[in-house]
Amino acid sequence: MCHLSEELPNASLAALLATGRRRWLASPAAGGETRHVLLPPTERLPGPVVRPYDRQVRPRLLGGVIGLSSRRMRRLRLVLAGAALAACAALVGVAPAVPATAQPPGGRDPAPMNTPQTPSRPAPEAAWVELGPSGAVLARAITKAEACPELTVDKVAARMEVRAAPSPPDYPVRSCEAMLPREAKRVTLAGQQLPLPADRPRRIVVVGDTGCRLKAVDGFQACNDPRAWPFARVAKSIARWHPDLVIQVGDYLYREEPCPQGNTGCQGSPFGQNWATWDADFFTPAAAALRAAPWLFVRGDHELCSRAGPGWFRFLEPRPMPPTCQDLTTPYSVNLAGVRMIVLDTAMASDKPPLDPDPYISQFEALGTMAGSNAWLLAHKPMWGLLPDSSGTSVTVLNPTLQAASDNSLPPNVRLVVTGHIHLAEVLTFAGERPPQIVAGISGTLLLPQITAPLVGMDVAGQRLTTATTLAQHGFFTFVPGPQGWAATIRDVDGKPIAHCQLHGRSTACGQPRR
Numbered sequence: 001m002c003h004l005s006e007e008l009p010n011a012s013l014a015a016l017l018a019t020g021r022r023r024w025l026a027s028p029a030a031g032g033e034t035r036h037v038l039l040p041p042t043e044r045l046p047g048p049v050v051r052p053y054d055r056q057v058r059p060r061l062l063g064g065v066i067g068l069s070s071r072r073m074r075r076l077r078l079v080l081a082g083a084a085l086a087a088c089a090a091l092v093g094v095a096p097a098v099p100a101t102a103q104p105p106g107g108r109d110p111a112p113m114n115t116p117q118t119p120s121r122p123a124p125e126a127a128w129v130e131l132g133p134s135g136a137v138l139a140r141a142i143t144k145a146e147a148c149p150e151l152t153v154d155k156v157a158a159r160m161e162v163r164a165a166p167s168p169p170d171y172p173v174r175s176c177e178a179m180l181p182r183e184a185k186r187v188t189l190a191g192q193q194l195p196l197p198a199d200r201p202r203r204i205v206v207v208g209d210t211g212c213r214l215k216a217v218d219g220f221q222a223c224n225d226p227r228a229w230p231f232a233r234v235a236k237s238i239a240r241w242h243p244d245l246v247i248q249v250g251d252y253l254y255r256e257e258p259c260p261q262g263n264t265g266c267q268g269s270p271f272g273q274n275w276a277t278w279d280a281d282f283f284t285p286a287a288a289a290l291r292a293a294p295w296l297f298v299r300g301d302h303e304l305c306s307r308a309g310p311g312w313f314r315f316l317e318p319r320p321m322p323p324t325c326q327d328l329t330t331p332y333s334v335n336l337a338g339v340r341m342i343v344l345d346t347a348m349a350s351d352k353p354p355l356d357p358d359p360y361i362s363q364f365e366a367l368g369t370m371a372g373s374n375a376w377l378l379a380h381k382p383m384w385g386l387l388p389d390s391s392g393t394s395v396t397v398l399n400p401t402l403q404a405a406s407d408n409s410l411p412p413n414v415r416l417v418v419t420g421h422i423h424l425a426e427v428l429t430f431a432g433e434r435p436p437q438i439v440a441g442i443s444g445t446l447l448l449p450q451i452t453a454p455l456v457g458m459d460v461a462g463q464r465l466t467t468a469t470t471l472a473q474h475g476f477f478t479f480v481p482g483p484q485g486w487a488a489t490i491r492d493v494d495g496k497p498i499a500h501c502q503l504h505g506r507s508t509a510c511g512q513p514r515r
């Protein structure tokens with residue numbers, strides 16, 4: 001047993017041991033070295049020669065031997081005790097214990113006085129805040145520990161519930177969650193401060209299709225090269241932009257097949273539906289942006305139950321964990337004080353025949369009452385996106401299932417459609433009452449060819465395309481409110497603007513993109 005307050009370095013002990021006094025116990029330690037431990041007053045030395053360690057006799061005994069007065073002896077004891085503390089801390093590799101009211105390293109909050117003083121748990125694998133239906137603000141964490149991380153809300157200990165227990169070998173991690181009060185001012189999870197929703201979000205980021213493609217039919221992306229798969233760079237740029245909210249419009253997991261032998265670009269990558277793949281494809285590269293702002297997660301077709309659906313429900317779906325994976329969930333809305341975000345799960349809306357629009361008909365019918373006075377429709381699959389062919393010289397309009405289910409008509413108060421799925425940036429406006437369509441599938445995975453086909457004037461599911469900006473470049477979108485509507489900016493992986501668009505009513509005007 002190491003008594004931090006009374007262990008001494010060897011150099012300081014030499015003279016004392018020479019006194020012949022037996023209060024010092026010399027004991028062998030690891031590596032053949034000898035550790036010297038000054039026993040505390042309450043412990044007895046082994047063996048029959050030991051006599052009680054008496055506070056009155058100890059100064060006299062030691063002081064008498066080395067010729068010090070009682071006062072100087074007290075000073076010496078203080079010095080030796082300090083040296084002992086430092087030496088023992090160095091031996092065991094930890095800092096000396098700090099009082100509960102002291103500031104921990106990193107400037108984090110001190111433990112509140114009414115926080116249970118439980119032993120520290122390992123840092124979680126990931127931690128974030130996400131928004132859900134009915135004003136829900138959720139703290140989420142993923143941990144390999146036996147229990148969920150410690151959470152404090154305004155310096156009061158709060159409990160995280162287990163959302164999904166570990167399920168080895170694919171998911172050897174515990175998913176934890178806690179509902180946060182909207183009025184919370186400061187929340188820490190395992191000592192790390194979490195971002196909280198702004199009262200009026202003014203700076204919104206949209207990313208989409210973030211994972212690294214590993215699939216023979218579609219190609220193998222160089223996941224190990226941040227130039228080829230830049231999602232981690234995008235996440236750092238997002239953090240530097242200081243968003244109030246980050247929206248991911250779906251498709252998180254792309255590492256579906258093993259990296260081919262000899263391919264150094266993706267060598268060593270995990271693949272398949274498991275925690276290691278989720279960690280590599282999303283949580284680790286997204287970490288900087290997860291720390292920067294709350295997120296709103298939209299489900300993509302890569303999160304179908306036959307693909308990454310189990311992970312979607314374990315980690316990201318904001319509603320309670322269903323007993324089994326579901327390929328279709330109901331729409332919900334998130335009110336952001338000024339604009340209502342309607343989230344539509346389009347994971348199973350097929351891009352090509354046979355089409356089955358029936359499950360979505362009632363969902364589109366419900367949007368009218370959900371939209372309020374000003375709404376955006378967030379989905380993964382676009383209502384009216386342009387998918388280029390392999391040469392970029394012609395396009396197909398997606399998604400026919402959603403077009404059939406909605407009859408190409410949205411409630412008038414849905415002012416914007418924001419989606420992913422097509423691996424391009426697109427800002428499209430139409431004649432008539434149709435809202436603009438934005439596609440933001442540019443945040444990591446392999447891009448599609450730049451569209452070179454003439455677009456303006458073409459018929460898009462029954463309406464004329466009036467403006468079209470399309471870009472084949474990795475990056476993300478930002479939105480800030482302006483005097484007449486939202487200003488949308490397409491940014492490259494480093495956050496540099498490459499196109500500015502003013503969204504005013506049902507029209508947009510975009511600056512010339514950089515070529």
Ligand SMILES: [Fe+2]
Binds near residue numbers: 251301302420421
């Ligand atoms: Fe997709």
